[in-house]
Amino acid sequence: xxxxxxxxxxxxxxxxxxxxxxxxxxxxxxxxxxxxxxxxxxxxxxxxxxxxxxxxxxxxxxxxxxxxxxxxxxxxxxxxxxxxxxxxxxxxxxxxxxxxxxxxxxxxxxxxxxxxxxxxxxxxxxxxxxxxxxxxxxxxxxxxxxxxxxxxxxxxxxxxxxxxxxxxxxxxxxxxxxxxxxxxxxxxxxxxxxxxxxxxxxxxxxxxxxxxxxxxxxxxxxxxxxxxxxxxxxxxxxxxxxxxxxxxxxxxxxxxxxxxxxxxxxxxxxxxxxxxxxxxxxxxxxxxxxxxxxxxxxxxxxxxxxxxxxxxxxxxxxxxxxxxxxxxxxxxxxxxxxxxxxxxxxxxxxxxxxxxxxxxxxxxxxxxxxxxxxxxxxxxxxxxxxxxxxxxxxxxxxxxxxxxxxxxxxxxxxxxxxxxxxxxxxxxxxxxxxxxxxxxxxxxxxxxxxxxxxxxxxxxxx
Numbered sequence: 001x002x003x004x005x006x007x008x009x010x011x012x013x014x015x016x017x018x019x020x021x022x023x024x025x026x027x028x029x030x031x032x033x034x035x036x037x038x039x040x041x042x043x044x045x046x047x048x049x050x051x052x053x054x055x056x057x058x059x060x061x062x063x064x065x066x067x068x069x070x071x072x073x074x075x076x077x078x079x080x081x082x083x084x085x086x087x088x089x090x091x092x093x094x095x096x097x098x099x100x101x102x103x104x105x106x107x108x109x110x111x112x113x114x115x116x117x118x119x120x121x122x123x124x125x126x127x128x129x130x131x132x133x134x135x136x137x138x139x140x141x142x143x144x145x146x147x148x149x150x151x152x153x154x155x156x157x158x159x160x161x162x163x164x165x166x167x168x169x170x171x172x173x174x175x176x177x178x179x180x181x182x183x184x185x186x187x188x189x190x191x192x193x194x195x196x197x198x199x200x201x202x203x204x205x206x207x208x209x210x211x212x213x214x215x216x217x218x219x220x221x222x223x224x225x226x227x228x229x230x231x232x233x234x235x236x237x238x239x240x241x242x243x244x245x246x247x248x249x250x251x252x253x254x255x256x257x258x259x260x261x262x263x264x265x266x267x268x269x270x271x272x273x274x275x276x277x278x279x280x281x282x283x284x285x286x287x288x289x290x291x292x293x294x295x296x297x298x299x300x301x302x303x304x305x306x307x308x309x310x311x312x313x314x315x316x317x318x319x320x321x322x323x324x325x326x327x328x329x330x331x332x333x334x335x336x337x338x339x340x341x342x343x344x345x346x347x348x349x350x351x352x353x354x355x356x357x358x359x360x361x362x363x364x365x366x367x368x369x370x371x372x373x374x375x376x377x378x379x380x381x382x383x384x385x386x387x388x389x390x391x392x393x394x395x396x397x398x399x400x401x402x403x404x405x406x407x408x409x410x411x412x413x414x415x416x417x418x419x420x421x422x423x424x425x426x427x428x429x430x431x432x433x434x435x436x437x438x439x440x441x442x443x444x445x446x447x448x449x450x451x452x453x454x455x456x457x458x459x460x461x462x
Contacts, residue, residue, distance in 0.1 A: 007160055008082050008308035013321050016297055021341030022162040024293030026153065031286050033176060033205075037198040038282055040180050044194065044345045046275045046354055049347070051131035051195050052236040053278025054124045056265070057259035058141055062111050064256050066103045066147050068388070069096070070154040075386060077158030077224070082307020092216065094230030095156045095237050097148070104147035106245025111140035121244070122260060123267035126272075131195035137201035145206035150265045152213030157300055159223045168212050172205040179204060207277040222295045247388035251379070251395045258399040262421055266409055269418045275354045276419070279347050280361035284425075287332055291373035294325050295380030302384030311446055312379045318381040318440060333369035336362055355388075367424035368414045371433035385449045390439065398432035 007015050041048040065283045075098035080088040115136040124132045153165040179201035186192025190416065193200060217226040259281065266277045298321045305314040315419025336343065344358035375398075378389040439445075 004131075007304040008310050008313065012301075012313075012316055014302060016294070016317070016320060016324070017158060019162055019295035019300060020293045022027055022166040023157065023296050024290050026162070026166040026169045027289040027293055028286065029166070029173045031282075031289055032173045035286065036173075036177055036180050037202070037220030038279065038347050038416075040184050041195060041198060044184070046271055046348060046351050047127050049129065049278055050271045050274040051124070051128040052135055052198070053274055053281070054122055054128060054263055055119065055132040055136040055139075056278070056281070057256055057263050058122065059111075059136060060139075060262055061253055061256035062107055063143070063146065063250035066100060066107060066143075067150065067252050068117070068243035068247070069100055069103060069241065070147070070150045070386075071248045071383060073100075073151060073246030074154040074158040074299060075244060075303050075383060076157055076241065077306035078303030078384065079386075081159045082310075084308075089159065089223075090220075090225050090227065091230050092233075092237070094226040094228075095218070095226045095234055096155065097153055097214070097226055097242065098231040098233065099143065099150045099238060099241060100147050104144045106301050107147075108140050108143035111143060112137050115140065122263050125271065127271065134196040135199050136195075137411040138196050138203060140201035142206045142452075145203065145210040148210035149206065149213050152210075152217060153429055155217070155224055156222065157296060158303065160300060160304070161223050161418035164216065164222055166212070168209050172209045175208070176201050176205045184318050197298070224449075227427035244386060244388055247392040248383060251388065251392040254392070254399055256394050258404055260446050262407055262424075265407060265421055266418065271436055272351070273357060273418050275348060275351070276357035276361055279344055279354070280365070280422075282347075283336065283343055283358075284363055284365060287329075287336060287369055288372055288376065289327050289371075290332065291329055291376040293373050294321055294328075294373070295323075295376040295383075298377050299384040301449070302381050306449055308383060311450060314385070314449075315446065316353035318378065321377040322374055322440075324435070326370040327375045328370075329373035330367075330386075332340070333366040336369075337366040340366070342372070360419065364419070364422040365425045368429040371426075372429045373437050374433040375429065378433075378440050381440065382445055385445050387445050387448060390445065392433055394436050394439070397435065398428045402431050 007019065024071065037052060038049060041052055076092045076096075077089050079326055080092060114132050119132045119136065149168075155204060156162065156165050180198055182190060183197030183200045185191055185197075186194075216222055217224055220226070263274070263277070266274050269302065298317060301317045302314045305311070305317065340359035340362040343362065344355045348354045348358070375394070379394070382388065382390040406427050407421040407424035410416050410423055411418055414420055
């Protein structure tokens with residue numbers, strides 16, 4: 001094992017940043033897919049942006065149902081890395097690829113078939129329905145590619161190899177930058193597909209990234225080697241993966257489900273407010289990327305240290321991550337507060353009303369980004385300790401018991417109207433951070449980790 005990828009020793013802050021910055025950059029580049037789509041679709045008008053804004057939360061909901069399983073791959077591989085068991089790293093990676101492939105294929109078929117009723121369910125108006133359905137259906141074709149690359153990223157992250165996925169994402173995003181206007185507007189003999197063209201461009205680049213990632217895993221020169229013989233279903237192993245991954249999937253899907261339900265509230269206020277919400281949500285998705293990157297780095301570091309039986313060091317990682325996330329994200333939030341209108345105008349330059357409403361949304365959310373960061377990194381710590389249920393329970397409470405009821409009451413029962421939806425974000429962020437921090441300080445997660453460590457550490461598969 002190289003010392004470079006062994007996160008159970010050395011400087012904590014150096015390890016955290018060495019691991020986090022490529023993850024953050026890769027996530028920013030992944031988010032760039034949506035931002036590039038929004039930029040070019042904004043040139044078609046507010047209805048085009050609104051069509052994608054309506055379908056995006058549901059796309060995220062479908063994707064998140066499988067994303068928790070990729071997180072399970074990160075946690076399992078990281079703990080075997082800490083335990084220095086290469087055979088189980090390779091076996092676990094192969095099983096993860098097998099499971100995620102079939103889950104993603106099922107979701108792709110379901111996504112295509114239910115696109116139209118889903119768009120109607122969330123209240124897509126006649127001016128956006130057709131485009132939103134086409135965008136969702138084309139995007140469904142890319143689920144298998146997207147999940148395969150996410151799995152590659154997760155497995156590489158588990159062993160501390162985070163640079164290779166970042167380079168692949170960079171290349172495909174640059175390609176998407178060219179393909180987006182090509183398929184949206186057309187050029188020469190290539191027909192433009194409008195809103196659906198953005199999805200076509202994304203599917204092509206996702207396919208390329210998945211092929212490269214899987215090829216790297218089969219070659220086995222980057223720390224993990226998958227084998228077809230290891231993909232024979234091991235139902236005991238798969239059971240453990242689902243026990244770990246299902247709470248993570250539910251936690252992520254609960255977040256996207258709330259965004260989807262909030263869209264149903266937003267649509268009642270018209271296309272301009274929907275467009276403002278879509279732009280604000282995309283800015284939010286970009287802003288929380290550093291928090292998510294720190295959370296993923298925390299998951300990997302905590303996982304490896306628990307695998308190496310260094311519980312005290314795992315706690316020190318949590319303390320450091322909380323401080324970095326709170327102060328870093330608060331600073332980013334202040335910058336966004338100042339430049340809110342400029343950012344909104346970048347996406348919809350010719351619609352003053354959308355610019356105004358989008359800027360208000362950003363300014364209401366921005367001061368709470370530090371608290372959002374605290375919640376994210378503590379969830380990352382709980383996940384690394386194989387306690388994904390804690391993240392799930394905190395998310396369900398903050399999102400379904402706090403955010404949605406707050407948004408509904410403030411938007412429907414007060415003079416705030418749709419701005420009440422905006423206010424539900426900082427309120428729920430603050431409560432989630434408080435609950436997560438209090439639970440973290442109780443230390444129950446450490447006791448549970450020590451008690452159950454022997455349940456998963458096994459000798460290498462023969």
